[in-house]
Amino acid sequence: xxxxxxxxxxxxxxxxxxxxxxxxxxxxxxxxxxxxxxxxxxxxxxxxxxxxxxxxxxxxxxxxxxxxxxxxxxxxxxxxxxxxxxxxxxxxxxxxxxxxxxxxxxxxxxxxxxxxxxxxxxxxxxxxxxxxxxxxxxxxxxxxxxxxxxxxxxxxxxxxxxxxxxxxxxxxxxxxxxxxxxxxxxxxxxxxxxxxxxxxxxxxxxxxxxxxxxxxxxxxxxxxxxxxxxxxxxxxxxxxxxxxxxxxxxxxxxxxxxxxxxxxxxxxxxxxxxxxxxxxxxxxxxxxxxxxxxxxxxxxxxxxxxxxxxxxxxxxxxxxxxxxxxxxxxxxxxxxxxxxxxxxxxxxxxxxxxxxxxxxxxxxxxxxxxxxxxxx
Amino acid sequence: xxxxxxxxxxxxxxxxxxxxxxxxxxxxxxxxxxxxxxxxxxxxxxxxxxxxxxxxxxxxxxxxxxxxxxxxxxxxxxxxxxxxxxxxxxxxxxxxxxxxxxxxxxxxxxxxxxxxxxxxxxxxxxxxxxxxxxxxxxxxxxxxxxxxxxxxxxxxxxxxxxxxxxxxxxxxxxxxxxxxxxxxxxxxxxxxxxxxxxxxxxxxxxxxxxxxxxxxxxxxxxxxxxxxxxxxxxxxxxxxxxxxxxxxxxxxxxxxxxxxxxxxxxxxxxxxxxxxxxxxxxxxxxxxxxxxxxxxxxxxxxxxxxxxxxxxxxxxxxxxxxxxxxxxxxxxxxxxxxxxxxxxxxxxxxxxxxxxxxxxxxxxxxxxxxxxxxxxxxxxxxxxxxxxxxxxx
Numbered sequence: 001x002x003x004x005x006x007x008x009x010x011x012x013x014x015x016x017x018x019x020x021x022x023x024x025x026x027x028x029x030x031x032x033x034x035x036x037x038x039x040x041x042x043x044x045x046x047x048x049x050x051x052x053x054x055x056x057x058x059x060x061x062x063x064x065x066x067x068x069x070x071x072x073x074x075x076x077x078x079x080x081x082x083x084x085x086x087x088x089x090x091x092x093x094x095x096x097x098x099x100x101x102x103x104x105x106x107x108x109x110x111x112x113x114x115x116x117x118x119x120x121x122x123x124x125x126x127x128x129x130x131x132x133x134x135x136x137x138x139x140x141x142x143x144x145x146x147x148x149x150x151x152x153x154x155x156x157x158x159x160x161x162x163x164x165x166x167x168x169x170x171x172x173x174x175x176x177x178x179x180x181x182x183x184x185x186x187x188x189x190x191x192x193x194x195x196x197x198x199x200x201x202x203x204x205x206x207x208x209x210x211x212x213x214x215x216x217x218x219x220x221x222x223x224x225x226x227x228x229x230x231x232x233x234x235x236x237x238x239x240x241x242x243x244x245x246x247x248x249x250x251x252x253x254x255x256x257x258x259x260x261x262x263x264x265x266x267x268x269x270x271x272x273x274x275x276x277x278x279x280x281x282x283x284x285x286x287x288x289x290x291x292x293x294x295x296x297x298x299x300x301x302x303x304x305x306x307x308x309x310x311x312x313x314x315x316x317x318x319x320x321x322x323x324x325x326x327x328x329x330x331x332x333x334x335x336x337x338x339x340x341x342x343x344x345x346x347x348x349x350x351x352x353x354x355x356x357x358x359x360x361x362x363x364x365x366x367x368x369x370x371x372x373x374x375x376x
Numbered sequence: 377x378x379x380x381x382x383x384x385x386x387x388x389x390x391x392x393x394x395x396x397x398x399x400x401x402x403x404x405x406x407x408x409x410x411x412x413x414x415x416x417x418x419x420x421x422x423x424x425x426x427x428x429x430x431x432x433x434x435x436x437x438x439x440x441x442x443x444x445x446x447x448x449x450x451x452x453x454x455x456x457x458x459x460x461x462x463x464x465x466x467x468x469x470x471x472x473x474x475x476x477x478x479x480x481x482x483x484x485x486x487x488x489x490x491x492x493x494x495x496x497x498x499x500x501x502x503x504x505x506x507x508x509x510x511x512x513x514x515x516x517x518x519x520x521x522x523x524x525x526x527x528x529x530x531x532x533x534x535x536x537x538x539x540x541x542x543x544x545x546x547x548x549x550x551x552x553x554x555x556x557x558x559x560x561x562x563x564x565x566x567x568x569x570x571x572x573x574x575x576x577x578x579x580x581x582x583x584x585x586x587x588x589x590x591x592x593x594x595x596x597x598x599x600x601x602x603x604x605x606x607x608x609x610x611x612x613x614x615x616x617x618x619x620x621x622x623x624x625x626x627x628x629x630x631x632x633x634x635x636x637x638x639x640x641x642x643x644x645x646x647x648x649x650x651x652x653x654x655x656x657x658x659x660x661x662x663x664x665x666x667x668x669x670x671x672x673x674x675x676x677x678x679x680x681x682x683x684x685x686x687x688x689x690x691x692x693x694x695x696x697x698x699x700x701x702x703x704x705x706x707x708x709x710x711x712x713x714x715x716x717x718x719x720x721x722x723x724x725x726x727x728x729x730x731x732x733x734x735x736x737x738x739x740x741x742x743x744x745x746x747x748x749x750x751x752x753x754x755x756x757x758x759x760x761x762x763x764x765x766x767x768x769x
């Protein structure tokens with residue numbers, strides 16, 4: 001299942017590679033993470049300039065029509081450089097949802113600003129006790145004229161401290177776990193009655209607890225059909241996160257292999273020990289499998305094949321476990337150095353740990369993969 | 377699971393239990409004692425144990441030990457770890473102390489041992505170097521004799537809590553021409569000596585436990601040499617044996633498992649399919665703990681009968697660290713989306729952490745425990761030891 005990339009796609013890849021190589025080495029990233037905001041506004045502008053923020057959108061809304069394959073190409077490179085800016089949250093998740101279910105007016109109002117790099121977004125769907133279930137929602141939305149008024153608590157909302165707008169899932173009818181009755185709303189992050197308590201994440205990004213006490217929101221998509229919209233959105237987000245994870249896995253394997261060829265103990269390079277050779281062979285195999293699944297998922301996403309949710313869950317789980325295995329072993333084989341904040345290896349470890357929580361951990365997705373088996 | 381105890385030993389166990397309950401400082405019960413306590417706070421329990429005469433279970437009576445049998449030492453270890461007390465600084469009490477009373481001269485014993493027992497001196501370990509991790513015998517830090525001093529130059533690394541240390545015990549090369557193991561000496565160095573610099577190493581959990589220690593033309597009185605020059609490797613190996621005995625960590629693992637069960641109960645509803653997954657994963661780890669604990673008790677019973685357990689310490693180190701890593705990973709998984717958050721170091725009440733208290737240290741513990749399979753002789757090295765010493769391969 002090898003993807004034959006088009007000239008345009010190769011061009012996209014090489015331009016992302018060039019930009020990140022020139023402007024996003026590990027030291028540059030460290031400075032961004034340590035900054036007050038924890039975000040590179042200048043880098044985000046560069047992404048916009050290069051057209052990355054337009055790449056996946058259809059031409060109808062002002063994008064380049066690159067779809068999930070362009071997302072895959074970009075996120076794979078972002079994974080290699082541990083890019084912290086909210087491309088997934090803003091472009092893939094929020095932008096994707098607006099394009100998928102938004103009104104013409106909403107597409108007009110929001111997508112242009114996303115593509116231009118002038119607005120950042122975050123998706124607030126997780127709540128205390130929801131774990132990874134999109135339908136477990138207790139935040140409520142009550143109709144009030146043309147708008148809705150939202151009340152409730154959202155938890156661990158990644159990128160919220162950076163965002164200008166939030167998409168919030170809230171219940172317009174039904175009970176806590178019901179699939180039906182969940183709707184999506186666009187909320188101004190600085191709206192009245194919205195409290196945000198920010199915190200740092202393990203991978204050097206920012207997230208927030210959000211409290212809504214009568215916050216005005218604008219309906220996005222059909223009332224009561226938010227879960228279906230979120231499921232499709234999650235599939236695309238998984239495609240992006242899997243590509244990012246594979247990029248990180250590849251970097252860890254390269255770094256570990258290099259280290260094993262130079263680090264000497266007992267008078268020889270540690271790469272000459274058979275037990276470590278076999279370990280690195282297993283890391284190589286894990287990377288190859290993850291890369292193949294990443295291609296398979298992204299192709300299926302771009303062709304809109306049936307059974308996408310099952311495949312997405314399968315890939316999230318399998319690539320999640322592969323990432324965990326590789327990250328564990330990369331730290332182990334680097335010894336004490338792998339434990340330090342100074343070396344990039346630990347930062348890849350933490351990014352992979354974080355990816356493995358976002359939109360569901362590998363254990364959640366392997367169960368979902370099993371449950372979605374029509375033959376079972 | 378318990379050792380079959382004589383009535384006397386059972387009474388001793390009850391005494392230890394009551395003593396901990398009545399005397400362990402509340403001030404030391406913080407979210408993550410390993411990173412959150414100041415030096416002074418860490419020493420509180422040390423001083424209480426010292427006053428009681430229980431600070432150094434391993435030491436013979438003549439040097440200030442309590443004179444316990446192997447069984448009692450084990451009971452004490454079991455009770456203190458089960459109760460979650462912070463163990464006294466291992467580098468002082470478990471490591472350098474026994475080296476000094478076993479290989480040191482009378483003056484060294486008189487000078488250092490009482491100060492170790494009282495907690496007056498804080499010791500750190502100068503073993504690893506950038507080029508010498510698993511392969512310790514290649515240490516390059518040089519000590520050159522100059523009259524009644526040694527001039528020491530080198531770079532030690534991964535030096536745990538050196539930022540608090542008064543003294544460092546170092547492996548130094550005194551004979552560059554000899555075979556690696558033969559040219560090493562064991563030297564005690566005052567951290568206040570001119571030429572000693574400590575540089576913090578921040579680890580992936582954000583904490584500051586380990587350091588680089590740079591030694592530049594440090595003048596060390598020759599009287600601080602332990603035993604004979606160039607015999608340091610023997611003393612170092614003796615010490616590493618001590619380091620591994622408590623590695624099974626049954627008490628700690630049991631406590632963290634119980635905590636994990638409570639977290640799973642609070643976080644994951646029984647009708648969630650993930651609940652069964654967790655129950656099964658926890659049961660597997662619990663069986664791992666049970667099997668390791670049974671092995672530990674078997675070894676302790678053998679030792680009490682005078683049988684040398686051989687490299688059982690390597691087995692304890694491998695399984696004990698793997699088990700604890702599994703538990704911290706399951707705990708991190710159990711808190712779901714809150715696993716994204718991590719406390720900022722140095723810890724301050726001003727930093728906001730989301731979610732229930734029981735999850736606040738899950739991320740840092742998960743990250744920090746990656747070190748366990750690396751330090752104190754990596755688990756790969758421990759497997760080599762068993763392959764060679766037990767299996768004869």
